[in-house]
Amino acid sequence: MEYSLRELECFVAVAEELSFTRAARRLHLAQPPLSRHIRVLEEKIGAPLFERSQKGVALTAAGAVFQEETRGILPQLLRAGEAVRRQLQGETARLRLGFVSAVLSEKLVETFRRFRQRHPQVQVMLHDMPPAEQWLGMIQGTLDGGFVGLMPDEKDRPLGMQHVPWREEPLVAFVPSGHRLGAGGSNSSRKPVSIKEFAREPFVAVSSEAAPVFATLLRELCSAAGFRPRIVLESPRAQAVAVMVAAGSGVAFLPESLAHVLGGSVEVVRLKEAPVITHVFAHPAGGSTSPAMKAFLELLSSD
Template identity: 40%
Template structure:
């Protein structure tokens, strides 16, 4: 219980919260003996605290006789205010504890819409069930804008498939995900169980916009490592748009498993054979993270069980991580 803070009652009058607690205890029991037992203090210090309070206020708050204690009119008026002050202090203390523990507040998450095709939506639901007083707000934006949003404190957390090289941000791998190829359903390779990148060398491609997406750049680089430069016919912002272009016959696309494996009658999704790029998703946040962000990351760690330790830079994930920067 708080005892040593000061409360301003009116100009030039200052009393301690302990004075208010002691006075309310005496007023409730109308007995110094009973109030002392309730507070766990001896009676002489309690009586002295009440006398000090009356001296500070310049008016008696209690009538005392050898047999009884009663409130003066000033005491009755002061009691109502004292109760409100103590209640407000308790409420403020509880609120501060909740905020400090991340049990209340807001969590702003930056992401692309395709990230929600994975487990993030379920994580947000579980987080809301565990922390119902935290407001989670989602902000869809291109990958290139998410880094700036973190630095500008517009978001607390963002999710990217390829984190930027930014030593001021912490990066954790949220979940692993494979990359496959989306083909028109009648494509010549659609009947294959798996397809190697090199077999796509003569195909037209549709791609995420290279200037916005480090993930798209990494997929292009994987094609170059396989011995060919992909012939990109169209570029879009969202992975969901890629499968629509594939269905229209405009090309093939390298897409995360969570996107390609969604059932569609006009798309054939096949895994990549041999060495292949990955679509692991990373969570980024400022350092130090706030309590709400830490709670979300903790829930993600518990739920997914595949999170690497936070690293001081995007390129410094734990050894063996398949996340490329």
């Protein structure tokens, strides 16, 4: 049985809107031709797809089955059309890359810009995602690689992944403007502060579910200083944590590069015992690495 693209579009619109009027408006189509496409589709299938009553429109049992079986067809056709468009415009490859907000910096933006200049035929699709979601995306094949933040411990690394170090920076404390440990308080000379000075402070932090490696680092640093951090608020994104600091919700240990996000709304305090953290780019290992990914890795290693 053959179905036209227009018939499928009409079915999906009515099934999702449960209204012929709204579906017609969504498709920029008059209602009579919409009803005609649905009627032709029902004749081809041999069963009614919708129940029409004064209360509205509902899927029949056959309609529900047809919706489930055709759920991915339209998106796949749209992706196919987009792939053809890219090919006609000279874009013959695609890279789907994730990144965490904590690594968003001028260097990262410059990396993407230079790659685009050198390889205009490659379409780079960027997704702001927590590390845990990036790992899942790479495992499931919906991401080609990602700037996942810190290198996981060997026991916690997903199998079949390679890691490329690409940037180092210090971990610092973010405190609200005017905080006692900032330049507006007792630390007017901006000297590095010991981590134990934060023992009684409320912390805001990136959630362990979103960034388990970073959460472990925070606990280990505080434990070495003799206390357990009192975390009052969490967020899956580092930028949101920085905003919570600016709002006065607590202090946070974050990569120094995030300071540019809020400007003077927070103060950056250097830590005596804080490590220099290494950000890594992760990607599935193996001989199936695409030419586009190989070119991107070459650019990273040359920085």
